[in-house]
Amino acid sequence: MVAAVLLLVAGGVAAVFAARSGSEFMYDLEQTHPALSRVAPALDPTTPPPPRLSQRVVLVIVDGLRYDTSREMPYLAELRAGGIDTEARSQYPTYSKPNYVNILTGVPPMASGVRTNRFPGYVVLDTLMDRARAAGMRTGFVSDNDPMPRLFLRPREPERPPEIEDVNAIEEGTTEAAGEALTAELRGDFDDARYTPWPGGFRDAAEELLAGGDQLVILHIALVDVAGHAYGGDSDEYRAAADTTDRVLRTVLSKLDLGHTTLVITADHGHTNRGGHGGLEPEVLRVPLILAGQGIVPGATASGALLQDISPTVARLLGFSPPGHALGRALVELMALDDEARGRFVALDTTRSARNAAVVAAAIHRSRQARLEKRALRLGVLIAGTALTLLVAAWLRRRGGIRLYWQSLAVGVPAFFFVYYTLLGTLGQRFSPSLLPARGHIATELVKYGAAATAVQIAAGWWAMRRKLELPDRLATANGIALVGLLIALTPVALVWTLFPGPYVEVPGPRLLVLIPAVQVSVACYAVGVALTLAVEVVVFFSRAVDPRVRALRLEKALARARVLAELAERGELPKRRSRRRGRGDGAAPGASADGASADGASSSGASSSS
Ligand SMILES: [Zn+2]
Known part of the structure; x- marks a missing residue:
């Protein structure tokens, strides 16, 4: 339970962070004050007047x-x-x-x-x-x-441009935006x-x-x-x-x-x-x-x-x-044009565009420097975060909260990524921003692929756990699938976060323009799938645990077991408890004959504490 809750919290935080970065990615590309806007326009000399x-x-x-x-x-x-x-x-x-x-x-x-x-x-x-x-x-x-x-739009008073956050807000139809639009000190x-x-x-x-x-x-x-x-x-x-x-x-x-x-x-x-x-x-x-x-x-x-x-x-x-x-x-x-005018225009254009290209190149150079510093910082955070996650996961595994069965992992983990990236690669026109037929937001389209993949992921998870009859074992297996899947989903997001920090003075290429939000959206969708799967397991786990019939049955069995133990103790043949408990994690249907309580959800520890 602790492992499931920890995974849900970690997945939830990752999902919110990733979903927000994914949906805001296109806004992050916008530069409202590019480098060129900070230099005076390079205009032609006024004499001689051009034809x-x-x-x-x-x-x-x-x-x-x-x-x-x-x-x-x-x-x-x-x-x-x-x-x-x-x-x-x-x-x-x-x-x-x-x-x-x-x-x-x-x-x-x-x-x-x-x-x-x-x-x-x-x-x-x-x-x-x-x-x-x-x-x-x-x-x-x-x-x-x-x-x-x-x-x-142009400020009416160039020295005091009005603070307008989004000139498109007028389309939202709010009273505030309409009022601001009427009185803004701007002209077309x-x-x-x-x-x-x-x-x-x-x-x-x-x-x-x-x-x-x-x-x-x-x-x-x-x-x-x-x-x-x-x-x-x-x-x-x-x-x-x-x-x-x-x-x-x-x-x-x-x-x-x-x-x-x-x-x-x-x-x-x-x-x-x-x-x-x-x-x-x-x-x-x-x-x-x-x-x-x-x-x-x-x-x-x-x-x-x-x-x-x-x-x-x-x-x-x-x-x-x-x-x-x-x-x-x-x-x-x-x-x-005559040759003289043509030559003059070419020279003027060359001078102007060379000045402007130099301004842009300098801005790109500065942004690359800044990016290197950000990368170093984020790499440190990433390494520390990864180490902490693995330590917690190892501890939970030792305590039995997480089980990693390779058969279950092989079925439960890749389903999402396979479906999601296949949809993106086939319907999404090979990772191009042109994948949107409708005029929309890349993230909105990606979420559709994510939703389909999440449905498959949940189904695959059920299939992967179909042989796990014992509920604690089921939950631990679901935890294992969630852990490995989240780690796989988070790896590219962490890399993107580390390697491509904003602001985007340079525009990422068409593949990255889709891939960056795609990996972010994938985490969000994957985490939703994990949350649904684990939530169902937790509910089943609890409802079984508090079911009075199950508890009565468990008490009866505990009593029977206590009698057997008492008989054994009388004969001096008491088995060692630790070795038996550890043995439960290994088999496909473990402990079924030992305590006879596995199918209805009573764990051996529950049985012994009841007794
Ligand atoms: Zn157009």
Whole structure:
């Protein structure tokens, strides 16, 4: 009983700790104040003024549009035929918000600190909108689905930015959040931002905005992404959504005079065949990049274009400095520039991105140093914790509270891990963050696999203990399975905790991005399975122990035994008690004939104390 309670407490603490780390892991990736935000934007010198190639740029982000699917869209095909037909790569982690930020600042997720769709703050990096405003231009924005302006808020008084913990809290609908939102000393970074999640809203707003005079207009359509998440990137529904989007774009954009406007059409990421993104799959990384209209070279192509190159390119088309934290470059090979201007732009981009890359590299270097120190500290804690656990376990085993039968262990322990990691490896698309078809949290998906594995684990535990008829022996065997299983589940968590301490200035690779929360969630689920198994054993143990019929039976048998012992004592043939008690742990159905009480739960010690 003591061993079971100790295991339950240890498992419970481990489960809470691991579950919390697992569910908060994605938040731990977010860096609300990345290193780049602490340096001034590196802007172009004001003289000589750069050439302006376009009167207006309309930047269209078709959320989640794969490159191959974009080739089946008739309006896009017309634009490609008269303009530039090329492609770009989304950047890791290939989630939406990180790449919206990438497109509008030129800073990839790695350096912007926006790593998932759960980013709680607002981006304090220099943006395309900031540069347009500085050049005396206006920026308009329309989305049918995402309140993207929330990502780009600016303090009204730069010296006193308001303390807002999570700008997404407004969606929770609490009175406090709504009140805070109304009075927050923040303003949006777009001059005219329209978020229109109602029928007909997008088209209305886009047409009205395009009829106005904003020099930079950003349109964001989410339909394709919604279909990708619901049906997968290789589905008829996904292609139908692309077709619908194509028709809406034709309706909204075909009135534009391409003699005075440049269209730039791209996507934030693609989709896997079964739906989902976030990882490094080719179909997720590869997105279309189409340019048409003023200031471009029809038929040109770009090689190695990244989403971080979009905002420098748009800035150059409109004749102002690229965002000053951008790591990208203007795609000058696509622009109608003379050699002198092209050379100057390349030099300016190289200088700026080298400065910014150095800032990022220095931050990474500092974080690696800090990580080494944390690792050393945590390694010490880990070794001490392991030694203590093993000592307690050895003591409990000596006292008979834990039994390690290899047959039971072989059945009871691996079941969970086998089921859990098989599900993750097959359904989970080989350990990629793109495993989520639905827009959700990695941990939520992992918990589903964990629940299935826990059910199998409990069943396997029952099977493993089916021959243990004697209740104390059963409980000790269950304790043994729980101990070994918990140790196995905890080992990778302890290693992850030791080797990969936050904050994550560098983003772990796609495998680790799944594996880190996966091992944490596995401990939580395994501990729940252990708790259920042990709880049932404890209840059975107690209910048998206090059952009056069992107690009466036990007393009768104890009495009979006492008589036998008394007879033996009279004849001077009293057996040694210690050797008999020790012998009980060894056989498969031990002690059954010696005291005759094993099947109904009375232990020999119970019998002797009763007598
Ligand atoms: Zn997206």
